[in-house]
Amino acid sequence: MDTPLPASSAIEDYLKAVYALETRLEGPVPTNALADRLGVTPGSVSGMLRRLDELGLAEHERYRGVTLTAEGRRVAMRTLRRHRLLELLLVELLDVPWDRVHGEAELLEHVLSDELAERIAAKLGDPEFDPHGDPIPSRELDLTERETRSLEEIEIGETVCFLRVSDADPAMLRYLSERGIVPGVTLTVADRQPFGGPLTVRHAGGDHALGGQLAAAMRVA
Amino acid sequence: MDTPLPASSAIEDYLKAVYALETRLEGPVPTNALADRLGVTPGSVSGMLRRLDELGLAEHERYRGVTLTAEGRRVAMRTLRRHRLLELLLVELLDVPWDRVHGEAELLEHVLSDELAERIAAKLGDPEFDPHGDPIPSRELDLTERETRSLEEIEIGETVCFLRVSDADPAMLRYLSERGIVPGVTLTVADRQPFGGPLTVRHAGGDHALGGQLAAAMRVA
DNA sequence: AGGACGGTTTAGGTGCGCCCAAATCCGTGT
DNA sequence: ACACGGATTTGGGCGCACCTAAACCGTCCT
Numbered sequence: 001m002d003t004p005l006p007a008s009s010a011i012e013d014y015l016k017a018v019y020a021l022e023t024r025l026e027g028p029v030p031t032n033a034l035a036d037r038l039g040v041t042p043g044s045v046s047g048m049l050r051r052l053d054e055l056g057l058a059e060h061e062r063y064r065g066v067t068l069t070a071e072g073r074r075v076a077m078r079t080l081r082r083h084r085l086l087e088l089l090l091v092e093l094l095d096v097p098w099d100r101v102h103g104e105a106e107l108l109e110h111v112l113s114d115e116l117a118e119r120i121a122a123k124l125g126d127p128e129f130d131p132h133g134d135p136i137p138s139r140e141l142d143l144t145e146r147e148t149r150s151l152e153e154i155e156i157g158e159t160v161c162f163l164r165v166s167d168a169d170p171a172m173l174r175y176l177s178e179r180g181i182v183p184g185v186t187l188t189v190a191d192r193q194p195f196g197g198p199l200t201v202r203h204a205g206g207d208h209a210l211g212g213q214l215a216a217a218m219r220v221a
Numbered sequence: 222m223d224t225p226l227p228a229s230s231a232i233e234d235y236l237k238a239v240y241a242l243e244t245r246l247e248g249p250v251p252t253n254a255l256a257d258r259l260g261v262t263p264g265s266v267s268g269m270l271r272r273l274d275e276l277g278l279a280e281h282e283r284y285r286g287v288t289l290t291a292e293g294r295r296v297a298m299r300t301l302r303r304h305r306l307l308e309l310l311l312v313e314l315l316d317v318p319w320d321r322v323h324g325e326a327e328l329l330e331h332v333l334s335d336e337l338a339e340r341i342a343a344k345l346g347d348p349e350f351d352p353h354g355d356p357i358p359s360r361e362l363d364l365t366e367r368e369t370r371s372l373e374e375i376e377i378g379e380t381v382c383f384l385r386v387s388d389a390d391p392a393m394l395r396y397l398s399e400r401g402i403v404p405g406v407t408l409t410v411a412d413r414q415p416f417g418g419p420l421t422v423r424h425a426g427g428d429h430a431l432g433g434q435l436a437a438a439m440r441v442a
Numbered sequence: 443a444g445g446a447c448g449g450t451t452t453a454g455g456t457g458c459g460c461c462c463a464a465a466t467c468c469g470t471g472t
Numbered sequence: 473a474c475a476c477g478g479a480t481t482t483g484g485g486c487g488c489a490c491c492t493a494a495a496c497c498g499t500c501c502t
Contacts (some may be wrong), residue, residue: 009460031480044460046481051458062468063480093314094340104337109326120317231489252450265490267451270487284450284497 007057007113009110013038014048019076023145028065079140082109084137085120087167089095091131092124098131099173099180107213129218132173133164133183133219148219151187151199152212159188160220172214179208187220228278230331233300234259235269236278239289240297244366249286298362303330305351305358306341312352313345319352319403320394353394354385354404354440369440372408372420373433380409381441384392393435400429408441 007015017037021029031049035042049066052058057072068076086105090096096104118139121127129135137143148163162185165176176182181203191200196212212217228236238258243248252270256263270287273279278293289297307326310319317325339360342348350356358364369384383406386397397403402424412421417433431439 008458027223032478040459041461042480043462043482048459050481090337094337096337096340096346100336104334107332111332115321115327116311116315116317116325119317123315229488253448261489262491263450264452264492269489283449 007055007075010048011052011055011057012110014045014052015068015072015076016079016083018058018066019073019080022068025080028061028067030065034066042181074141077137077143078107080143081137081139081141082112082117084134085117085124085127086112087132088124088127088128088136089120097174098177099170101131102167102170118158129164129183130167131183132167133162134167146221148221151189151210151215151218151220154220155190156189156192159186161185162187162218162220164219166217169217172217175214179206180204181208228296231269231298232273232276232278233331235266235273236293236297237300237304238287239279239287240294240301243289249282249288251286255287260357277356295362298358298364300330301364302358302360302362303333303338305355306338306345306348307333308346308351308353309348309357312339318395319398320391321354322352323388323391350385350404351388352404353388354383355388367442369442372410372431372441375410375413375441377413380407381430382406383408383439383441386441387438390438393438396435400427401425402429 014034017034018029021033021037025033031042031045034049035045036158037067038045049058049060052066052072053060056069057075058066058068060066083105086108087101090101091098092103126139127136133142136144146163151159151160151162154160162181162183164183165172167173181187181201185203188202189199190202190207193199196216198211199215200209200210237264238255239250242254242258246254250315252263252266255270256266261268270279270281272286273293274281277290278296279287279289281287304326307329308322310323312327342360343385347360348357356364356366363414367384370381372381375381383402383404385404386393388394402408402422406424409423410420411423411428414420419430419432420436421428421430
């Protein structure tokens with residue numbers, strides 16, 4: 001059993017969501033969290049979780065939450081790999097702006113053959129990170145997360161490397177890219193206001209004020 | 222009304238099929254021809270035709286056949302444009318072999334945003350033909366077919382330009398590409414057997430025997 | 443004109459993925 | 473210990489796209 005993993009788009013989306021919440025939440029993922037993330041009603045989630053359980057992709061304990069099985073995690077990883085490879089492809093080869101690739105990849109990831117995915121990976125030189133700095137699972141579907149800190153918690157005067165930011169909010173991404181702040185650049189924290197206030201970073205000679213939410217979403221090292 | 226054309230994958234597939242059969246058959250397309258081409262039962266086609274009629278994408282006269290409306294043709298053209306742009310993209314930028322791009326594009330074409338499609342077109346230099354020599358509808362969704370003859374009907378001694386071949390049969394495409402016979406090359410008919418027998422063409426110094434079905438599928442000028 | 447036959451449509455059913463509303467569970471606070 | 477309230481599940485429906493089987497239409501042939 002190494003290749004019986006074709007799944008519907010909906011199933012792939014659920015597995016991706018469970019995976020994402022599992023890593024953020026530690027422990028079984030509650031139904032409502034999934035419903036929120038996927039933009040469907042809790043009732044719909046309940047029904048799908050039953051199916052995922054029957055398919056052996058997740059273990060769902062009633063009223064407790066859901067956990068991925070090894071097989072479910074593989075499907076999630078495969079989808080994540082496709083997603084991130086596509087994002088990089090769109091940015092590198094097709095000049096799609098940074099902030100638009102996520103939605104596009106979200107659709108394409110479900111209709112990509114294994115063969116094409118690997119061809120894309122080869123063309124891109126077997127990349128390890130997507131344009132937002134998110135790690136791309138290996139061909140063997142292993143994923144290693146990097147240690148990062150939130151930009152929020154960096155002290156004044158510290159100089160750090162901007163590693164990663166969520167791909168979910170196009171407005172944030174546009175704001176950052178307009179200022180040349182993309183994963184890989186070096187930032188120095190020049191000033192910092194408490195209580196979600198703005199944080200000032202110096203980069204390539206210019207100063208930029210970053211709102212609390214933005215700073216919280218940015219991961220650095 | 223210039224942009225209200227989001228349609229399901231199934232609808233797009235039906236419209237593409239109706240368009241293809243309309244040009245080959247002249248006149249309303251019979252239900253069974255569609256069922257054959259789409260690999261579904263006539264009953265399913267009947268149901269879908271009713272929907273296409275209601276949506277204003279096709280006109281279906283009971284027991285007579287179906288014809289595309291202007292709007293239906295536009296959707297078909299849009300899908301065809303995406304399909305052929307994708308085929309070219311896969312061959313040119315991702316080194317996917319000629320004979321595999323069709324199936325891949327068949328899936329991707331339904332989940333491509335307008336924006337991405339146009340970005341691909343731009344990257345490829347607004348191409349006019351796909352890798353099989355099929356014309357790509359313009360951005361305005363106009364399509365101009367070239368005059369072609371079947372290779373079958375070429376006399377011995379004539380020299381012609383290979384223009385186009387159906388993308389539907391991977392085995393045929395592999396056979397041709399292995400011999401360097403791709404759209405654009407010049408062929409000289411060296412010999413010709415009647416009754417679907419082989420046809421010998423000379424190309425770049427070598428002779429190749431092409432079976433009757435193959436010769437019939439190849440379009441030249 | 444009368445049938446027979448092929449092409450077509452209708453009728454009834456399935457699975458997926460979603461919705462809403464009602465019932466149920468469970469932790470918490472009193 | 474119990475009831476309250478939020479989280480969760482169940483039940484009943486809907487639309488899409490497909491299926492099979494049976495009824496239907498129309499044409500061509502006798």
